[in-house]
Amino acid sequence: MIIDDDELDRLVLQHYIKQYQNIEIVASFDSAEKAVPYLDVPADLLIIETNLQGMSGLEFRKLAHKIPACIFVSSHPELAAGAFEISTLDFIIKPLTTERFHYSMEKLFDFFEVKEKCECYDAMVGENCIKIKEGGHIFQIKMKDILYLEALKDYTRIITLEKNHCILNSLGNLLQKNFFDSFVRIHRSYAVPRHLIRGKNCHEIELAHHIKLPIGRTYKDNLSFFNP
Numbered sequence: 001m002i003i004d005d006d007e008l009d010r011l012v013l014q015h016y017i018k019q020y021q022n023i024e025i026v027a028s029f030d031s032a033e034k035a036v037p038y039l040d041v042p043a044d045l046l047i048i049e050t051n052l053q054g055m056s057g058l059e060f061r062k063l064a065h066k067i068p069a070c071i072f073v074s075s076h077p078e079l080a081a082g083a084f085e086i087s088t089l090d091f092i093i094k095p096l097t098t099e100r101f102h103y104s105m106e107k108l109f110d111f112f113e114v115k116e117k118c119e120c121y122d123a124m125v126g127e128n129c130i131k132i133k134e135g136g137h138i139f140q141i142k143m144k145d146i147l148y149l150e151a152l153k154d155y156t157r158i159i160t161l162e163k164n165h166c167i168l169n170s171l172g173n174l175l176q177k178n179f180f181d182s183f184v185r186i187h188r189s190y191a192v193p194r195h196l197i198r199g200k201n202c203h204e205i206e207l208a209h210h211i212k213l214p215i216g217r218t219y220k221d222n223l224s225f226f227n228p
Helices: 007-017 032-038 057-063 077-084 098-117 171-175 217-226
Strands: 045-049 069-074 090-093 120-125 129-134 137-142 146-152 155-160 164-167 183-187 190-193 197-200 204-207 212-214
Touching: 007 045, 032 057, 045 057, 057 069, 057 077, 069 077, 069 098, 077 090, 090 098, 129 164, 146 171, 171 183, 171 190, 183 212, 183 217, 190 212, 197 217
Parallel strands: 045 069, 069 090
Antiparallel strands: 120 129, 129 137, 146 155, 146 190, 155 164, 183 190, 197 204, 204 212
């Protein structure tokens, strides 16, 4: 589904999309209001302008939360941070170029490949382990072996030294569960076990095994416990 109130930009998007045989345009609108009655139309991808007349692209994305992937196109880079807070796969700055659009499509295909392989998060097993069903196999992961959690839209990667797992549950939802109460969110994309933090500065933390991860501006207070 494409939504952009600039006719030329819509035509450019349609031209780029038609180069991919595995993508079909199911709807195209010049306003978010016109698209609202079609929210139940099955769609896997929403490409939408941020600044629209009337309802904004950000507001529409909140309504269209059932569409798995969303790519914003915009002339306003300052809106990117807000866009990524509402389940966004990519944010493209206009004018659109062939190279930048192709990069975004590669991200899209990677996302759906992970989505297809990832079945679900099953259950907790005992006090110190969780069980993951992934790709037809069941893995038991010890909580002490988890190095950090990485958000991927509605999915979360569980990073361990031996293997990375992917589960169908958002990072925010996981952190509300009791067995992840020892984790602290340091970024919109990362949460880490408190006991693995070895050091930090204004921009990043260092974990055991020399792992370095960025600190998000809105999450700095979550690390106040580590201050001297």
